Amino acid sequence: MDARRRRVMKEIADCKNDKSSNIRIDMIDDSPFHLNGSFPGPEDTPYQGGHFEVDIVIPPTYPFQPVKMKFITKVYHPNVSSASGAICLDILKDAWSPVLTLKSTLISLQSLLCSPEPNDPQDAEVAKHFTTSKGSFDDTARYWTQIYAVDPSARGKSSEKLQSAGDEVAMAGLEKAHVDQFEALGFERGKVIDALRRLNYRGANVANITEDRIVEELLK
Amino acid sequence: MDMDAFNDDFKVTSKGKHKSYEIDYESLTQGAVEKLMQADIEHISGIFGVDENTASLLLRYMNWNKERLIEKYMDNAASVTSSAGISPLEPPTSQSQAPIRSSIEAFVCPICFDDSQTKTLCLSCDHTFCASCWIAYATSKIRDDQEMAIRCMAEGCSLVAPDLFVRSILEEDTTTWDRFRELVIRHFVASNPNLKYCPYPSCTHTVSCPSASSKSSLATVVPTVACGASATHKFCFGCPIDGDHRPVICGVAKMWLKKCRDDSETANWIKSNTKECSKCQSTIEKNGGCNHMTCKKCKHEFCWVCMGPWIEHGTAWYSCNRYDEKDGVDARDAQSKSRASLERYLHYYNRWANHEQSAKLSIELYSKTEKKMEEMQITSDLTWIEVQFMKKAVDEVEKCRMTLKWTYAMAYYLDKGNEKELFEDNQRDLERAVEDLSELLESPIEAENIPTLRQKVTDKTVYVQKRNEIVLEDTANGFLEGRWQWNCSVDGFD
Known part of the structure; x- marks a missing residue:
């Protein structure tokens, strides 16, 4: 089994075992390289009570190149395109590190909802x-x-x-x-x-x- | 006839003489640039007493500016070393993964989650990963991101892998290692104003041209250079134009190209489809309807045909027979004035574009002729050398058309006066000579007339070459002497 598949499968399994983070990663079809992630909207924000879904595509060079993520759920947020769901977040670009995981990236998205960066807007x-x-x-x-x-x-x-x-x-x-x-x-x-x-x-x-x-x- | 005698036919001036329109430069191979880089590295390594890997990383961090590096390093060596990614911000703590190397069985690489890997590596920060992850990571950084700073894979760790480390992980992949070295060299070249990388695809040569490294020098010289890989790799050291834009300096060439990009298509369309309102000079397109025009902007009413005020037409709808009316003449005068600047631009632009087009056509023509001549070589008793004179002539025509092309850009911006007239005289002489030679090249080729044609073409080629030299030399001297006056402000002139 190649390293990328092993790593992604393990990440999915780890996420399933971790009940406390409330983060879910599910396979779309049978491929582990196109996933659906979701997390609850953070409390004390306008996103509270919502359930946000994210489209995840694992590039062939993962984890050495960042994972591709965009919101499926429409989100009204300065760093998320209100039309396409595209996300402006440093760790999805230059600040990516191979030790980051799908779970940690989704947690980062969750905290992006808590603290918008209007000076570096996507929308x-x-x-x-x-x-x-x-x-x-x-x-x-x-x-x-x-x-x-x-x-x-x-x-x-x-x-x-x-x-x-x-x-x-x-x-x-x-x-x-x-x-x-x-x-x-x-x-x-x-x-x-x-x-x-x-x-x-x-x-x-x-x-x-x-x-x-x-x-x-x-x-x- | 031997080859030397053949070449002598075309020789105009003696070799080795430095012409005023040429610039001193040197072409360097990648190896030569590497040597220059190595000298800098050794210099820093000697001064600071650090190893060469460290010196190289320090220099890269400072964009190869030795003076600034020395100044900063003397000021606070520790801070420079850590910002350059050489030493960790904080020394690794004892609870880090350091001892894992000794108990390999327990090691699970945090990236691939593989526990069967036996070879692990880490930088001085002790963030340990398996060797195959390091290899995949470095390859992806170098090949996909064109990145030469290979940082530690741990999140937030800013340590940069020294060359020795990169070398060791890419041991089996020499292509990627070569690419890495090329990236470092490109960075070195880009940081040095005296050096420029050859812009031709996949060429690895560098040109060193210190006399054109400052912006002010570009007001007096046109630094056309060619790298050592091929004579066709000609480019301008001072601006991003690929090719030779002599005799005009970079500033003027850039201005002209910008104007052409912005104007040409639109200008032609405006010229053929619009007129200006005779009162407020707004440009108006007539897209249908009668000749009774009302300007949207100033509400002036006029006749589209004669441009006179509509009031004089009375009820003569659709039949304008008032050409000689004074107001109509005045209105046309005013319009022609505002058209004049457009006409002027198009005059220069059309000639500029024409020379470019003609140069292309003569090359096409030549490829046809060449075939014919080679056939003749087989069918008649002519030698190979005797059918080669066309090539020289076509090359020369192309070269001169490029010069002519740019002289039109120059003339457009030159201020009226004696200097401009002299310039245009030289331009005219060259143009006439080039056109004559061009025509000769198109004359029908038969086996019988080859000797006379050859003589004619050779003579004309020499003459054209001379005229080209004159234009280039005189223009270059004019820049050095500050003789040229512009009709608008040009970069580098007051």
């Missing part, structure tokens, strides 16, 4: 939201956790309500009143949400953006 829009109005950012991140990361059975009946139309606004971290205001001018709702999100029309930032500027953006 610029989300990072802007984070730096300008932390409170509003937390609301949105919590909302995304509820929508995407909470097990549907645990969420129960509330799920239907959450996914109704009005939630697009909350998902973008915007105020319903603001969206209604511009929709009333005759713009399509989706367009208004896009424009307001691009301009980061949130929290204290609202005072800095004139209505004309928004209309201009909407007319683009």
Whole structure:
């Protein structure tokens, strides 16, 4: 058995035996080189209560080159792309060391959720939201956790309500009143949400953006 | 006729004379560069009293800047040594894995989880891993990451493996070891302003050209160099242009290339598809509709055909017969002025592009001719040498077209005046000579006319060569004397 396979199999087994870390690594199909990792959202963060899944690809040169990881679960976080799930984390790039394991890397991802690095963002829009109005950012991140990361059975009946139309606004971290205001001018709702999100029309930032500027953006 | 006599036909100036458009440089093989590097290493090793492996790591850490290394090392040797990854930040603690070497049975490599490995290795930090992991790791770092600092595999450990260690783990893989040495040499070359690596793919030669190492020197010389591996490995020591951009200096060449990239396609399109508003000079594309134009910007209304104000057209829709109206003439004048700068650019650009294209075409033509001449050599009693004169001529034409090409970039930026006129006279003479020779090369080749054609081509080649020398020499002298005046600000000139 080659060294890479032995190592990955052992890592998977070790992770299974370790109940305390709450981290799971499962095989997709029968190959140990394409895995699915998951961990609970850290407590006292907007991600609490969520269950986050990560797509893991083991490159042929593993463990001498870093493992490839991206979020499957949508996450609202400055260092995670809100569209693709791509992750910006040093140990997945230059700071990788062959002694790091899948488990330790997943733990690092978990702690990345606790301490975002908005100065080295993966998703610029989300990072802007984070730096300008932390409170509003937390609301949105919590909302995304509820929508995407909470097990549907645990969420129960509330799920239907959450996914109704009005939630697009909350998902973008915007105020319903603001969206209604511009929709009333005759713009399509989706367009208004896009424009307001691009301009980061949130929290204290609202005072800095004139209505004309928004209309201009909407007319683009 | 022997080969020497043949070559004499083309000889213009005596060899060994240093021409003003040439620069002194030296081509070094990888071995020669390694010797230079070794001298630095031995120097540092002698001063600090450390072994050569350590001296080499210290120098790499300081980007081969000996003076700064000596200064820093004298100031605080311990801090430099640890930042360079030579000694651990803290000495290894007693509870580390050090004794594992003696009880190999108990050792499980923390990377491959294999307990059957009998050979283990560690750096002075005592982080022990099995030999096969070290080999795989170093190979992956060198081959995939092009990395020459092979750090300890333990997380957060910044120790760098010395060359002796790398050598020992790559004992059986000489290709990777050679690649490692090449990476170190490349780092040495990149850190030294007097040296430049040959940019041609897989070439390992280095050129040393101290007289072009400073930025200010590039305002007066064009450091065209070629490495020792092949005469076709010609490149500029001062800028990233592959090839010969004489006679223009790097700053001007760079400016021109940038302008061409930004402008050419767009400029041609603008020229053929748009006009400027006769009032505010905004560029307008007419994409349909009638000739009654209203400028989006200044709301000026005018006729697309004659460019005069629409007001004079009254109700004469679609039929513009007012060409001689004064306002129309004025409007066209204003427009032609703003077009003039574009026209000027295109004048130079078209000639620049044409020479490049023509050079390519003459090479194509030659490959056809060559075939024919070789056939003739078989069918007639001509010797090989007698059918080779075309090659020399085509090479010369190509060389001169490259010179001509760049003279257009130069002329575009030269300020009007006597100097520019003289420059353009030289340019014209060379151009005319090159065109004549080019035409000769295209004349039909028959066995009977070969001797006369050969004479003509040879004479013309010598003349063209002379004209080229004149252009190169005069331009280079102009730079040295500070004779050239530019019509815009150029890097390195005040």
